[in-house]
Amino acid sequence: MMRNKVLAVDYHKCIGCRICEQWCSLSHHGVISPVKARVKVHRIEETGANIPVICTQCNPAPCVSICPENALSRDLKTGAVRVNDDLCVACRKCMNACPNGAISLDTSGETVLICDLCKGKPQCVAQCPTNSLTYVLPEIVGREQRTRIARCFEKGGRE
Amino acid sequence: MEKIPVSSTGKLLRVNLSSKEISQESIPFHVYRDYLGGRGAGAYYLLKELAKGVDPLSEDNKLVFFTGPVIGTLAPGSNKVSVTFKSPLTNTYSMSLCGGFWGPELKFAGYDALIIEGKSEKPVYLWIDNGEVSLKAAEHLWGQLIPKASDEVKKELGNDNTIRVACIGPAGEKLNKMACITADRHREFGRGGAGAVMGSKNLKAIAVRGTGEIQMSQKGKMASLVKTLYQEFKGHPKANARTRYGTVEMLEGINNLGFWSTRNFSQGYFEGGEKLVGPKMRDDIVVSDASCYACPIGCGKNARVYYKGSRVHLEGPEFETVGLLGANCGVDDWESILKATEICDYYGMDTMAVGATISFAMECFEKGIIGLKDTDNIELKFGNGDALVSLAEKIANRDGFGDLLAEGVKIASEKLNAQDYAMHSKGLPLATYDPRGCKGMALTYATSPKGAHHMISPTMGAEIPGDRFAEEGKAGLVKDTQIQMALVDSLGFCSTMRFVLSVDKQQQLLELGSGLEISKEDMFKIGERILNIERLFNIREGFNRKDDTLPNRFLKEVIKEGLSAGHSINLEKMLDEYYQVMGWDRNGIPEESKLAELNISQFGNK
Ligand code: SF4
Numbered sequence: 069m070m071r072n073k074v075l076a077v078d079y080h081k082c083i084g085c086r087i088c089e090q091w092c093s094l095s096h097h098g099v100i101s102p103v104k105a106r107v108k109v110h111r112i113e114e115t116g117a118n119i120p121v122i123c124t125q126c127n128p129a130p131c132v133s134i135c136p137e138n139a140l141s142r143d144l145k146t147g148a149v150r151v152n153d154d155l156c157v158a159c160r161k162c163m164n165a166c167p168n169g170a171i172s173l174d175t176s177g178e179t180v181l182i183c184d185l186c187k188g189k190p191q192c193v194a195q196c197p198t199n200s201l202t203y204v205l206p207e208i209v210g211r212e213q214r215t216r217i218a219r220c221f222e223k224g225g226r227e
Numbered sequence: 228m229e230k231i232p233v234s235s236t237g238k239l240l241r242v243n244l245s246s247k248e249i250s251q252e253s254i255p256f257h258v259y260r261d262y263l264g265g266r267g268a269g270a271y272y273l274l275k276e277l278a279k280g281v282d283p284l285s286e287d288n289k290l291v292f293f294t295g296p297v298i299g300t301l302a303p304g305s306n307k308v309s310v311t312f313k314s315p316l317t318n319t320y321s322m323s324l325c326g327g328f329w330g331p332e333l334k335f336a337g338y339d340a341l342i343i344e345g346k347s348e349k350p351v352y353l354w355i356d357n358g359e360v361s362l363k364a365a366e367h368l369w370g371q372l373i374p375k376a377s378d379e380v381k382k383e384l385g386n387d388n389t390i391r392v393a394c395i396g397p398a399g400e401k402l403n404k405m406a407c408i409t410a411d412r413h414r415e416f417g418r419g420g421a422g423a424v425m426g427s428k429n430l431k432a433i434a435v436r437g438t439g440e441i442q443m444s445q446k447g448k449m450a451s452l453v454k455t456l457y458q459e460f461k462g463h464p465k466a467n468a469r470t471r472y473g474t475v476e477m478l479e480g481i482n483n484l485g486f487w488s489t490r491n492f493s494q495g496y497f498e499g500g501e502k503l504v505g506p507k508m509r510d511d512i513v514v515s516d517a518s519c520y521a522c523p524i525g526c527g528k529n530a531r532v533y534y535k536g537s538r539v540h541l542e543g544p545e546f547e548t549v550g551l552l553g554a555n556c557g558v559d560d561w562e563s564i565l566k567a568t569e570i571c572d573y574y575g576m577d578t579m580a581v582g583a584t585i586s587f588a589m590e591c592f593e594k595g596i597i598g599l600k601d602t603d604n605i606e607l608k609f610g611n612g613d614a615l616v617s618l619a620e621k622i623a624n625r626d627g628f629g630d631l632l633a634e635g636v637k638i639a640s641e642k643l644n645a646q647d648y649a650m651h652s653k654g655l656p657l658a659t660y661d662p663r664g665c666k667g668m669a670l671t672y673a674t675s676p677k678g679a680h681h682m683i684s685p686t687m688g689a690e691i692p693g694d695r696f697a698e699e700g701k702a703g704l705v706k707d708t709q710i711q712m713a714l715v716d717s718l719g720f721c722s723t724m725r726f727v728l729s730v731d732k733q734q735q736l737l738e739l740g741s742g743l744e745i746s747k748e749d750m751f752k753i754g755e756r757i758l759n760i761e762r763l764f765n766i767r768e769g770f771n772r773k774d775d776t777l778p779n780r781f782l783k784e785v786i787k788e789g790l791s792a793g794h795s796i797n798l799e800k801m802l803d804e805y806y807q808v809m810g811w812d813r814n815g816i817p818e819e820s821k822l823a824e825l826n827i828s829q830f831g832n833k
Contacts, residue, residue: 083525100441
């Protein structure tokens with residue numbers, strides 16, 4: 069299989085604007101609706117931390133393996149998981165299997181919402197104002213975090 | 228009947244706490260056409276529904292929450308929801324705006340607006356779960372601080388982190404006149420005492436969950452416009468400054484120009500300001516950035532300090548808080564400022580009003596009007612950070628000396644016979660700009676319908692490059708700015724957006740989102756109509772020219788040092804000019820011809 073890029077998130081940079089959610093629901097459903105977005109930003113109010121929850125394109129993907137209806141498959145071009153709405157019976161097994169909690173049930177209750185990487189041009193990444201979300205080759209994931217952590221050590225382990 | 232705007236839900240939820248009746252109404256098209264939403268529509272409903280002379284803390288007062296037509300579209304910075312009410316602090320029309328996520332959630336739940344009326348016998352909270360709306364017992368939440376209460380409500384409703392809670396703290400319950408309503412723990416309907424109104428109704432919280440969707444009229448065009456706007460923001464110096472330093476970016480400029488209110492507005496320059504400027508703040512206390520819904524700028528700053536060994540972690544500080552709890556009290560250390568802010572945030576009080584009230588008390592103490600026996604032994608000297616913290620706590624609890632101050636600076640000063648040191652207009656304390664150093668602000672404070680509020684027309688930006696001390700000619704600028712702010716506030720934009728979105732851009736976003744086609748000329752007319760509606764409310768309550776005034780200090784004393792030295796204010800001349808450009812008579816009452824021009828003759832009460 070050809071090497072595909074993956075979605076990655078650096079939550080240190082996320083400000084919780086949820087602009088990613090807006091563009092996601094717009095590009096897939098033509099409306100603005102946080103519950104219809106495949107990317108979801110979880111704010112921890114106590115600390116103000118913002119954690120964007122995304123599909124990490126696991127390989128092999130637990131959601132695909134567990135689907136009893138064969139409703140999920142890989143898009144060969146992008147490596148994204150595709151949902152066949154006609155086959156999906158909304159049994160939610162994939163939701164439970166997803167290690168990220170990145171799958172949700174559609175408002176119709178009849179199918180699930182999984183990130184499809186917008187055919188290789190993820191809208192959430194394109195519009196994120198802080199570059200908290202990136203779309204990169206797997207081996208690039210985490211470089212920036214590593215730089216930050218290295219700097220931390222240099223300063224004696226303090227922020 | 229004409230259709231409602233595409234990006235609106237067209238629905239208003241009405242909750243009567245006395246009868247426990249919960250109902251839905253449609254919002255007529257003319258409300259959107261004439262007032263857009265938010266602040267404008269709120270003022271319209273309040274004027275229409277509130278009888279003359281209502282006691283703000285009685286069951287006859289209402290809380291009118293209104294979102295704007297751009298909220299829930301792609302429009303950047305669209306998240307402000309307004310609450311309109313008669314203020315217990317000023318007895319005038321009042322309105323506060325709140326960012327964050329609560330307003331958008333209300334809209335996703337299917338409502339453009341929410342009106343709370345009546346008074347519950349026992350403490351309750353309101354749960355809006357899309358179309359299912361109910362009142363729940365809240366006796367067990369009464370007395371709880373805001374973070375705890377909001378968490379508790381969420382837990383009770385199923386531990387769903389996406390539920391948005393707006394609630395009051397003990398200050399609101401105790402009818403503290405400076406109490407605010409706090410949404411998402413950190414975002415406030417701050418000024419004017421909305422929290423006390425909510426407390427008087429025995430309403431602890433309003434929890435919302437919305438899973439609906441918002442449509443746009445021309446989504447393709449909207450998407451491309453918004454993409455170019457994002458790019459423009461990236462290159463915009465003002466936007467960049469806010470991203471980095473929040474609103475504190477303004478501190479240095481205002482301080483250096485000598486009109487940063489210091490020591491209860493007795494000085495215009497704060498020498499301790501150097502410790503509090505944006506870059507210092509960023510280096511010393513900021514741990515991360517935060518944004519409201521749909522805003523790429525993210526002026527929110529999470530900060531952390533240790534006050535006497537205990538950790539203070541909150542979203543803030545913003546410029547007004549640093550000004551009023553800091554400079555105006557002569558306090559220059561982050562620890563005390565943030566601790567006092569935390570008390571305000573936890574108990575639910577307006578940091579600005581509390582800061583101004585404490586600085587008033589400090590001046591009274593320094594002048595010997597009150598002594599240790601009056602202040603419960605607190606050494607209320609300017610610059611005493613510990614005193615600031617203790618007094619904030621006393622005000623929050625209405626404890627001892629704090630009980631008097633919880634009535635607001637106007638009442639407190641009357642009781643202490645120290646009116647000359649109470650820096651307010653119509654009962655609302657001033658913001659952190661000394662109007663002697665920027666004369667448009669003088670007119671802004673004096674004529675604001677909700678008391679001395681700076682955001683009714685922040686003219687600083689326009690005045691600083693020109694002649695900020697000139698008095699003549701400022702009336703026109705103030706009128707224009709007031710109109711522009713009325714539009715921003717009614718559309719649902721955050722006020723920061725005015726730096727990056729011209730009225731043309733706002734109008735385009737409105738049109739592409741909602742389908743409402745309104746010419747620029749008509750936009751200005753809407754803004755003017757809103758100002759007049761607000762004015763008519765106050766006229767009905769007996770306010771007029773005599774109330775459009777400023778503290779004596781600004782009229783009689785000059786600023787002594789710094790770049791604004793030597794200036795005081797000739798308000799009367801400015802007022803004459805302002806009334807004239809507004810089409811109001813010498814007493815500040817709108818002329819019938821003006822009301823006819825704006826199509827609001829039915830509200831005239833001459
Ligand atoms: S768009 Fe970027 S910064 Fe904004 S919430 Fe999403 S990930 Fe965070």
